[in-house]
Amino acid sequence: MSDIPVRQIDAGPNPDRIYVRSTTGFYQKLRTVTLWALMGLYFAICWVQVNGRPMIHFDLPERQFHLLGSTFWPQDFFILTLLLIIAAFGLFFVTTLFGRVWCGFTCPQTAWTFIFMWIEEKVEGSRNQRMKLDRKGSLKKRIPRKFIKHELWLLVAFWTGVTFVGYFYPIRELVPDLFTFNVTNGWAVFWIGFFSVATYINAGWMREKVCLYVCPYARFQSVMFSPDTRTVTYDTNRGEPRGPRKKDTDRSEAGLGDCIDCNICVQVCPTGIDIRNGMQYECLDCGLCVDACNQVMDRMGYERGLIRYATEREVEGAPKRRFQPRTLGYGIAMALLLGSMATLLMQRDTLTIEVSRDRGGLYQTGPNATIENSYSLKLSNRTNDPRQLSVQVSGPEGTHLLEPISLELEPLDSRSLAAVVRIPRSELEGMSTPVQFEVTAEGSEASNSARTSFIGPSR
Known part of the structure; x- marks a missing residue:
């Protein structure tokens, strides 16, 4: 049988550019499924409607946020804040268990870089073909x-830019x-252009540099690591001394470990690192080096797992x-926050009432020794169904x-109206008497x- 080809890493014609080699295996398949699924969800969800409204729509002019058939208002902002805190604890929880898998399998930067690299490979060919094209390819081919x-x-x-804006400006x-060149909202055009340029630069040109130099997660992830964190690891005891x-x-007899020093683990790495040098902040824990190394171990007849997910x-x-x-601790905190x-x-209130006393006058005198006050009421229906409302005062x-x-x-409608309250003068407690307005929705228990x-x- 043929020998395993051994050669030193070739940085290609441009030493600042990483020419990533494609590979196959479990983690590559898992990564392909998750990244394509996330891309599909991103581009598809804005088209899906629930009860005649987009499933996810941030309606800034109306100050309404439609999520999965529910509508949230600025007063519900603390719920969004709580959701972000839960997401942060979830990220910490996963990182302590499996390292930087968020970056390798679900990060938007990884997802868009993945599809840009997929396009590049389909158009320009494999790693060696791309290197040859950049180094020796004629202008006619290049x-x-x-x-x-x-x-x-x-x-x-x-x-990507159109879809992003479609979550704020209904995509349909x-x-x-x-x-039809009928967009009257200049901000929509601006943000489409902005995110188009940002995506093109980040996923097409910067790629791994965003992960290495821009993303803060790469810097503070080590704080969450411990000897029990499962990450992509090279088994030094088994692999060294390496050699062809x-x-x-x-x-x-040769005094060699299992590593044949083929550098394939480096060639498939999206950030171009050598996992054999130990844990590095540049590692995305994507597992591509695991797949590549396992293939080499199979061809050599060695046991798999020289590079694998393992704890220290x-x-x-x-x-x-x-x-x-x-x-x-992270798990308990996340569970408590989810319960909260x-x-x-x-x-959460689905029916609200706001009351303000008319400042035009302190009070008016009514018939039969009564006193009148004028108020302004604002009623809001925060559901996606029409409601018949009635107001009482006590x-x-x-x-x-x-x-x-x-x-x-109507659904998600608000109405302002005037109300006059009359109280017998003999029942007043002084210059200020507390009263309460209550609004109820007929056919339901909703009230506020x-x-x-x-x-x-004064008496």
Whole structure:
């Protein structure tokens, strides 16, 4: 059988550019599925509607945020804040267990870089073909391929910008307006251009440099690592001393470890590092070097796992610990926050009333020794269904509305109206008497109330 080809890493014609070699295996398949799925969700969800509205729509002019059929208002901003805190704890929890897998399998920068590299490989060929094209390719071959590649990159970048804006400006209106040059919102055009350029630069040109020099996660991830964190690891005890050899070479007689120093693990790495030099902040834990090394081990007839996901304790032969204190702490904190958020969502008001007393006068005198105050009410229906509402007022004996208030509010509608409250003068507690307005929705248990003061003459 043929020997395994051994050669030193070739940086290519441009030493600042990483020419990534494609590979196959479990982690490559997993990465392909997750990244394509995330890309598909990003481009598709903005088109999906629930109850006639986009599934996800941040309606800034109306100050409404539609998420999965529910509508949130600026008063619910603390729920979004809580969601971001939960996401942060979830990231910390996963990092303590599996290292930087977020970066390798789910990060948006990784997803867009993945599709840009996929386009590059389809247009320009494999790693060796791309290097040859850049080094020795004639202009006749190079220019058409480069032109097609960059055109496809720009197309993906443009549609990325359109889709992003489509979460703020309904995509079913945005796309027809774009192609008919009927977009009247200048900010929409600006942000489409901005995100198109940003995507083209980040995923097409900067690539791994964003992960290495821009992303803060690469810098503080080491704080969350411990000897029990499972990361991509090179088994030094088994692999060293490394060196090339023929397949039938006796490793013991040659004084060699299992690593044949083929550098394939470096060639498939998206950030161009050598995992054999130990844990490095540049490592994305994507597992591509694991797949590549396992293929080499199979061809050599060696046991798989020279490079694998393992903890520092496992590599050193120490007993594994099932849970680490910090992982348990992150998990408990995340569970508590999830419970709090679920409670807040269940108790969120879907019907609101705001009351302000008319500043035009302190009070008016009514018939039969009564006192009147004028108020402004604002009622809001925060559901996606119409509601028939009625308003009552409570206070001292004899408190009532001068005219009954009953109205229908459309979904997500608000209405401002005037109300006059009358109270017998003999029932007033002084210059200020507390009263309460209550709004109820017919056919449901939804209600809300607001307290205010009723001004009368001094005794």
